[in-house]
Amino acid sequence: MLDDPAFQAGDLSTSFIDERPGLVRSNVSKDRGTKILNWLADVTVNQPNGPRSAAVRPADKLPAVDLQQPAPAGSRQRLLELGPRGFAEALRAQTALAVTETTFRDAHQSLLATRVRTRDLVAVAPHVARTTPELLSVEAWGGATYDVALRFLGEDPWERLASLREALPNIAIQMLLRGANTVGYTPYPTEVTDAFVQEAAATGVDVFRIFDALNDVERMRPAIDSVLATGTTVAEVALCYTGNLLDPAEDLYTLDYYLGLAERSVRAGAHVLAIKDMAGLLRPAAAERLVTALRREFDLPVHVHTHDTAGGQLATLLAASRAGADAVDVASAPMSGTTSQPSASALVAALADTERDTGLSLDAVSDLEPYWEAVRRLYRPFESGLPGPTGRVYRHEIPGGQLSNLRQQAIALGLADDFELIEDMYAAADRILGRIPKVTPSSKVVGDLALQLAAARADPHDFAENPQDYDIPDSVVGFMAGELGDLPGGWPEPFRTRVLQGREVRIGVTPLSVEDRGALEVPGAGRRRTLNHLLFPQPTEQFETIRELFGDLSVLDTDDYLHGLRPGQEHAVRIGRGVEVLIGLEAVGEADESGMRTVMVVMNGQLRPVFVRDRGIAVTTVASEKGDPARPGHVSAPFSGVVTLKVEEGAVVAAGQAVASIEAMKMEAAITSPVAGRVARLAVPTTQQVDAGDLLVVVEDQG
Incomplete structure (x- = not known):
């Protein structure tokens, strides 16, 4: 009111306030500090991620780089200049082996259950932009990151993409797109695919790696068409690799099978062909044969993606390079190996001073490693549990990106000590379901069945013969009904008929409401919010509840986010531009009869109590009644x-x-x-x- 020109001039009347309703409108406090405090107190008491480790701060390990200097021009500028088709032609024509960096997405999805937060990715991104501008792309979005951000991290995946775009202005950002499933687990209407691709391209995606879980190009076509319609982004179409094409007994996933798949992908409009080896099954000689054939038959670049579960995939990448592969995927050394990709520094060193030299500085790549090593230590509670390579992958064929999640599921189901049984059941489930390519969401179907068989200690042969006598995961029933499409090798009969007998299964996409259809037509925040709700309704509700209760948790340091407050330490939290709160833990009180503890904290010098339910205390201990296996009812x-x-x-x-x-x-x-x-x-x-x-x-x- 004091700043109002009329007030200063003395031009007042009895209608002064009526004419200025803003003077009496209450200004509701965001109370961001209190919301953050509630989260920290809850985590301090309940320790959902186990005890705090003696990890170093990743920020202390960032290489010395002048971030005031603009990032040099890179692949993104080349894409903007040449357009998608010209970009692909230039990639095919170059001699140097191009490199995609996967640490921002697939590496931590495979090793750490996708739990790395946006904060820790954005912190290193400007350094990557300035020290390794020769990268073809940074794979940073899509896959499981969308779901996990909403479900487990309290983050909006679109905010992650926008932040990374700002931090990586010179390197193309790549995402993994599950064809008609976009980033979900079931097919969605074409309008959803169109809106998703448009919004992703506008927010920051340059390269879309598109795949279908069963290698059905027709089910990829809507996504391919959507990418082509942007006119500015690259459609990289993936051939999902499984089996062993070198095996003389292989009669399904042969070289001719992959060449036929590639031909259909090229006709659909692909700019780049990708070999997507989800489990690390592509052996060096097979890579050489497949890459040679693809480059001989088609004039598109070939991009090779694999996982190092058995420990030998650097040899596969080098064999692919010798055969003429145009690009490969690698991860920073501390985040490489086993279920992740091969090591970036190992590849760069192996090809240095050769005809296929990547152009990347080995020193620059190595200088980023201490940061990623510190990040991995920070997220130790989410490790996949695979301490080293395993040749068992050639038997069970579990994708690298699924193995860490499968171990987490085994723990939740009380099967942590029987993981070898789960591996055996996974292989059996794959055979029962018809030897399918295993990549999300088909891999989830196989995993669901494997966990069910392991939990029931079932005989896979008896299950295959008599599925009607068992409880069957919904995903398996939907899969047998054709929810994900037709199988490359045909349907397993009579298993399929017996599974579906007496069951009414509705497949197909759920039609959009008039409101959702309208929201998808308008670019911006509203469309992104609608996409979240359509793709992951329950996780989105969880995310919105968490944000309402605790505010924007991305402002928290990861150590504090995971483990809470330390006694005797002041925690600084920047909750907005120029707004910082200082929080310290004074004491945690004893639990009362209802399991509530009083956490005494100091925030900005003021002592405040926070009341937290200790979920480790059983307030009522009533033993659950157990079923009697001897009683059929x-x-x-x-x-x-x-x-x-x-x-x-x-x-x-x-x-x-x-x-x-x-x-x-x-x-x-x-x-x-x-x-x-x-x-x-x-x-x-x-x-x-x-x-x-x-x-x-x-x-x-x-x-």
């Missing part, structure tokens, strides 16, 4: 998870009818009654967390 939980009952007491059910569903770690399965009869008793509430073996429903056999 006892329906029990097959594994730990959240169960939802689908029947009421007194209901009459048929044998094989679903009486409940159970969800755990993104896997959902129906639980069926083994007998026909009447529901005599419900042993749990409608929705509840249960352990394996807990009794859910009692059915009185009426046979």
Whole structure:
């Protein structure tokens, strides 16, 4: 009011306030500091990620670079100048082997369950831009990062992309696009694909690596068309590699199979062909044969992607290079190997001073390694659990990007000590389902079945013969119904018929509402928010709830975000431009009878109590009733998870009818009654967390 010109001039009347409603409009405080404080107090008490390690601060390990100097021109400027087709032609014509850096996406997805936060990626990005401008691209988005950001990190994936675009102005940003599934697990309407690609291109993606889980080019075509329609971005179409094309007994995934797939991809409009070897099965001689044939038959560049699970994939990349591959994927050495990609420094050193020299400085690549090493230490709680290479991958064929998540699922289901059993069940599940390419989402189907078989200690042969006698994951039922398309080798019969018998399965895309269709037509924040809700409705709700309760958690240092406050240490948190709060932990009180603790903290010099529920304290300890395997009418939980009952007491059910569903770690399965009869008793509430073996429903056999 004091700044109002009329007030200063003395031009006042009784309507002064009425004419200026802003003077009486309350200005609600964002209370960002309190929200952040609530998160820190909760993590301090509950320690969801285990005890804090003695990790060094990654920021202290960044190489000395003058960030005031602009980043030199790189692949992004070349793409803007030449256009997508010219960019691809220049890549095909160059002698140097081009390099894509995967540490920003696939490396940490494979090693650390995709848990690396935007903050730690953006911190190193300007250094990458200035010290390694020769990179072809930085793979930084797509795949599981979208889901995990919303579901586990309290982050908006679009904010990550925008921040990385700003920090990497000179290097092309690459993403992984799951064809008609975009970044989800099931197909979406073409309007969703179009809007997603348009928004991703506008926000920062330059190269779209597009694949279909079953190598169906027609199911990739909408995504390819959407990328081509931008006129500014590259459509890199992937051939998902599986099996061993060198094996004389291989009668499905042969060289001719991949050449036919490549021909259809070229006709669909691909700018670049990618060989996507998800599990590290591509052996050096096979790489040489496949790359040679692709370059002989087609005039497009060939980009090779693999995982180093068995430890020998540097040899595969070098063999591909000798055969003329135009680009390969690698990761910074501390984030390379095993389920990740081969080491960047090893590749750069191997080709230095040769005809195919990458042009990257070995010193520059190596100088970034201490940072990534410190980052990996910080995220140790999410390690894949694979301490070194394993040749078992040639038997079980689990993709590198899935192996770490599968181990996390095994822990959640109480199967951590039986991972070799899960590996064997994965191989058996693949055979049962028809020997399919295993990449998200088809790999999830195989993994869901493997976990189910392992949890039930089932005989895979008996399951294949009599699937109707078992509870089957929903993803497997949908897969057999054709939710992901037709299989390269045809359907496994009579298994498929037996799985679908008596089940009504609806497949196809869910039509858009009028409101969603309208929202997708308008670029910007509203469209991005709509895409989040359409692609991942529940994780998006979780994200919005977390942000409402705790604010923007990306402002927190990762050590504080994961582990909370240290006694006797002042934690500085910058919550906005020029706004910083200082937080210190004074004491954590004893838990009361309801499990609540009082956390005493000092924020900006003021002592404040924060009340936190200690979830490690069982307030009521009532033992769950266990099912009796000897009683056919006892329906029990097959594994730990959240169960939802689908029947009421007194209901009459048929044998094989679903009486409940159970969800755990993104896997959902129906639980069926083994007998026909009447529901005599419900042993749990409608929705509840249960352990394996807990009794859910009692059915009185009426046979």
